[in-house]
Amino acid sequence: MPVDLVPTPGAGPRVTFTGLGGAELIIGLTGQSRQMSRWALGFILIAAAGTALARRGCGSKVIFIVVVLTVASLLALWLPATTDVANGAFMAGAALVPLYILIALVQRLWNSLFVRNM
Secondary structure, eight states: OOOOOOOOTTOOOOOOOOOSSOOOOOOOOOOHHHHHHHHHHHHHHHHHHHHHTTTSOHHHHHHHHHHHHHHHHHHHHHOGGGHHHHHHHHHHHHHHHHHHHHHHHHHHHHHHHHOOOO
C-alpha cells in the first residue's frame, strides 16, 4: 500500500533525520482481537504468577514486580514483535502493587479483629 507524505499547511518547522543508514518506515496492521489476545496472555501469565506469590514475604514480591516491569519494558524495546505480550505483562505487574497492598491491609484487619493474641 503506497503512502504519500504530504506536508500540512501551517505545520511547524520541518524535521530532518540523519542516521547511519537509509531511513525506512515499516507499518504493519494487526487485527484488534489478535492484539488483545496477546495482551491478555501476558497479563494472565504475570497475574497468575503474582497471585501465587501473595503469601510470600514483601521482599520476594518487590523483586518479582521490579523484574517483571524491567523485563517487560526491555522486551518491548528489543523484540518489537513481543510488544503486545510485554504490555500485558507490564500492566499486570503494575496491578499487583495495589493488590499486594490490599491483601496486606485485609490480613492486618482480619488479624486484629478475629485472631486473639495468646
